[in-house]
Amino acid sequence: DAKTTQPPSMDCAEGRAANLPCNHSTISGNEYVYWYRQIHSQGPQYIIHGLKNNETNEMASLIITEDRKSSTLILPHATLRDTAVYYCIVRIYSGGSNYKLTFGKGTLLTVNP
Amino acid sequence: GAVVSQHPSWVICKSGTSVKIECRSLDFQATTMFWYRQFPKQSLMLMATSNEGSKATYEQGVEKDKFLINHASLTLSTLTVTSAHPEDSSFYICSVRTSGNWEQFFGPGTRLTVL
Numbered sequence: 001d002a003k004t005t006q007p008p009s010m011d012c013a014e015g016r017a018a019n020l021p022c023n024h025s026t027i028s029g030n031e032y033v034y035w036y037r038q039i040h041s042q043g044p045q046y047i048i049h050g051l052k053n054n055e056t057n058e059m060a061s062l063i064i065t066e067d068r069k070s071s072t073l074i075l076p077h078a079t080l081r082d083t084a085v086y087y088c089i090v091r092i093y094s095g096g097s098n099y100k101l102t103f104g105k106g107t108l109l110t111v112n113p
Numbered sequence: 114g115a116v117v118s119q120h121p122s123w124v125i126c127k128s129g130t131s132v133k134i135e136c137r138s139l140d141f142q143a144t145t146m147f148w149y150r151q152f153p154k155q156s157l158m159l160m161a162t163s164n165e166g167s168k169a170t171y172e173q174g175v176e177k178d179k180f181l182i183n184h185a186s187l188t189l190s191t192l193t194v195t196s197a198h199p200e201d202s203s204f205y206i207c208s209v210r211t212s213g214n215w216e217q218f219f220g221p222g223t224r225l226t227v228l
Contacts, residue, residue, distance in 0.1 A: 041222070098162055099210075
């Protein structure tokens with residue numbers, strides 16, 4: 001019951017910016033958008049999260065549209081080591097003080113030399 | 114971010130045996146722990162959520178008597194796959210979160226192969 005839609009795959013040239021889109025048109029007002037990535041046969045790695053403002057950290061930038069129905073993860077200077085499956089996730093409240101992250105199929109980003 | 118370890122990193126067992134997988138939060142008080150599994154070429158599927166000292170909450174379709182979860186402390190959770198069968202072969206990944214913290218950290222995963 002993932003609430004996000006992502007393209008299955010994308011390619012990017014090394015050194016260029018990688019822009020990964022995500023559609024979350026049914027997001028509720030208090031639900032956060034999270035981005036993780038998974039390199040083959042490893043556990044997912046946290047990248048960034050946001051509610052409605054754009055966010056930036058040392059790994060990436062997250063741009064969320066004003067209506068919050070979509071977002072874009074930006075890797076400013078992609079390297080070969082950024083090749084991974086990128087997951088856009090809407091964090092869902094699951095009762096009490098609990099939230100859960102439900103993974104969709106993600107986008108396989110391939111960074112080419 | 115938090116350091117999360119899993120042990121073993123891979124295990125091969127015979128059908129019908131039970132396998133225990135440990136998840137440790139090395140520098141982080143994990144008030145909530147999650148267990149996921151991932152079949153080849155598929156995404157992660159949440160199996161259960163556990164809060165320290167409480168019984169785990171299982172996702173629909175996950176058998177609680179087959180996948181026993183113990184979260185006895187803020188740094189350790191175990192998943193026991195009882196009477197494992199070949200269809201239980203998968204990549205099992207734990208994840209930790211502390212209350213009031215936005216981030217959820219994942220372990221490196223355990224690959225289980227049941228012969």
